[in-house]
Amino acid sequence: MPKRLTIETFVLGPDETNCYLLSVGDEAVVIDVGVAPQRLVRRIEEKGFDLKAIYLTHFHLDHIGGVKEVLSRFDVPVHASGQDDFLKEISLEAGGLREFVSHIDFDFQPVGPGARTVLGQPMLVLDTPGHTPGSLSFFFPAAQCVFVGDLIFMIAVGRTDLPRGSGPELIGSIRSRLFILPDATRIYSGHGPMTTVIHEKENNPHFSPGIFK
Template structure:
């Protein structure tokens, strides 16, 4: 089994976590924040073969740098098209319409299920709530999950943005994340890494 290395790049004005996952010279990226120059330089520095970009959801702070990465690397982008509606909404309505020049890239729709990525299993988890199309990516052998803006250390994602749902978000966490092994590391879209057991025991949204 290839050992998975995870590097975090905090990008853009919203300090969005972008993750570079690599194993034996191959790599993927999960989410690409605004101004990914440091990410691109790091991939080049390590001589990695970038294989794909995976997106957790379509908010601009998580996809704003995708086109820049694609200008340097020709790779597929995977995402959930349930967030496509955001492209039709104006910025005033918390959508992306006025930003299409910067974020209009082709992507392949990815469905929940098991995939082989970087030589190991990756489970694509359907975790709506922050957005309808929010996804999480779980690597069982490495004991880590990339959860976007679903859950943070002692906090959860916003649900006051278009088609956000607090009930769906909490249900996603309980049914998709809290069933993972307690020591699973959770890499969120913002802020520090946490673990499943830490959130079960300390997150105020779940403590009775």
């Protein structure tokens, strides 16, 4: 049986982005790194964690703005979808990253849907486009939790008015990828509090009341 996964949340940057530090024993990974990650770095160093990797749900600035700073302290691979790389060619005013490329132009290893082992735990990478074309979610079945970036929030869903966002795709991703997970699965979003699959099935106003009962 896999050892227990510990989850710590760091709310980073002006957009109050949730950055997650996952650990099992003395090994750790990070999911999303918001702007100004100094508290995250200090925690990793204080605990003496052997940081193994960074996983990114998508390429918006508030979720990747601190990656280079973390990489300056820890030599680890970054895993993300290459489908969001186009944002580097679009201006910030239009929802892209062009003016910040020098701050966020780090190397990453493209990752797609499928099963992996992370920290000795089974992890499923879920393709969940809509907020961005390359949005990913990371599901840990043994720990009954999923990290979804800006796909869904407590009684809300992610915005789709930024470059190549799609409302129908986002709703489809939630229905076909997230809402098929066990009801007790905890949802860790990119902003705001944790919620659960069953809570969103029953209470999220973007879905018909009772449709999943």
